[in-house]
Amino acid sequence: xxxxxxxxxxxxxxxxxxxxxxxxxxxxxxxxxxxxxxxxxxxxxxxxxxxxxxxxxxxxxxxxxxxxxxxxxxxxxxxxxxxxxxxxxxxxxxxxxxxxxxxxxxxxxxxxxxxxxxxxxxxxxx
Amino acid sequence: xxxxxxxxxxxxxxxxxxxxxxxxxxxxxxxxxxxxxxxxxxxxxxxxxxxxxxxxxxxxxxxxxxxxxxxxxxxxxxxxxxxxxxxxxxxxxxxxxxxxxxxxxxxxxxxxx
Numbered sequence: 001x002x003x004x005x006x007x008x009x010x011x012x013x014x015x016x017x018x019x020x021x022x023x024x025x026x027x028x029x030x031x032x033x034x035x036x037x038x039x040x041x042x043x044x045x046x047x048x049x050x051x052x053x054x055x056x057x058x059x060x061x062x063x064x065x066x067x068x069x070x071x072x073x074x075x076x077x078x079x080x081x082x083x084x085x086x087x088x089x090x091x092x093x094x095x096x097x098x099x100x101x102x103x104x105x106x107x108x109x110x111x112x113x114x115x116x117x118x119x120x121x122x123x124x125x126x
Numbered sequence: 127x128x129x130x131x132x133x134x135x136x137x138x139x140x141x142x143x144x145x146x147x148x149x150x151x152x153x154x155x156x157x158x159x160x161x162x163x164x165x166x167x168x169x170x171x172x173x174x175x176x177x178x179x180x181x182x183x184x185x186x187x188x189x190x191x192x193x194x195x196x197x198x199x200x201x202x203x204x205x206x207x208x209x210x211x212x213x214x215x216x217x218x219x220x221x222x223x224x225x226x227x228x229x230x231x232x233x234x235x236x237x238x239x
Contacts, residue, residue, distance in 0.1 A: 032196050039193070043225060047232050049166075050173060056166035083151060086144050093141065124159065 024107040028085035031078035038075060063125075073122050080117035084110045140195045143188040150185045174238045186229045190222050 010016070049059040062068055088106050091097050097106040163169035172178060201214050 029200060033200060036193050036197055039189075039225065043228060043232075047228070050170055050232065050236055053166040056169060079151070083148055087148060090141060090144065121155075 019104070019107075020111065021103055021107040024081075024085050024088070024110050027081050027111075028089070031082040031085075034074070034078045035082060038078075069126060072125055073118070076121035076125075077114065077118035080121070081110065081114040084114045084117070136195045136198075139191055143192040143195075146184065146188045147192060150181060150188075153181075170236065171238065174236045176238070179233060179236060183229075183233055186226075186233075190226055194218065194222055 045059050045062065048055045048062075050056075063072075088097070088110050091106070092103075097103055157172075163172060173182060197218055198215065201211055201218075205211050205214060
């Protein structure tokens with residue numbers, strides 16, 4: 001591989017400004033990886049819920065355990081953030097909301113609507 | 127004739143699958159919210175309906191390709207050593223193949239009763 005090892009690297013975390021658009025972007029990645037890691041568990045619960053009345057009862061019991069309910073809070077947020085950030089991404093691809101101000105506005109919308117959606121899901125579950 | 131480059135194709139796969147995943151998740155959330163299944167048979171028979179079952183199957187397939195492209199992008203951005211990338215992508219392929227087999231087997235079992 002050819003590499004230019006003299007490229008300047010600026011990684012002073014105290015001086016790097018992290019705009020809200022970057023926050024949405026890294027949140028999209030992090031939530032995506034977390035959703036990926038949760039897949040085997042979600043598949044397991046889906047499988048269990050379709051195995052028969054007993055499996056369905058067991059899946060419901062797992063989902064109503066306090067520990068699992070707590071885990072569902074970040075999960076709901078990962079899902080809503082990833083969904084909304086993805087929709088924003090598709091709009092950006094269509095050149096909608098690309099300008100600096102509208103991009104910022106869209107990012108704020110993703111963060112706040114995502115949090116509200118997660119709360120709605122959580123309230124619905126608890 | 128030029129073969130379309132892999133980059134453009136995965137870019138398209140990522141967006142197409144994303145659009146379907148978004149629609150499916152909203153539809154499923156709406157169903158669970160407005161008509162939450164109260165017992166096993168209600169849930170099972172709903173999933174077993176041919177249209178619902180096809181929507182689920184398509185969802186899982188879209189999900190698996192979406193994850194494949196997404197995780198590949200993450201690996202390409204953060205993992206430098208070629209051998210580590212190779213190991214990660216191979217494990218990823220095996221994992222996704224396993225999940226695909228699991229889901230196909232599972233959905234095969236779900237038939238209208």
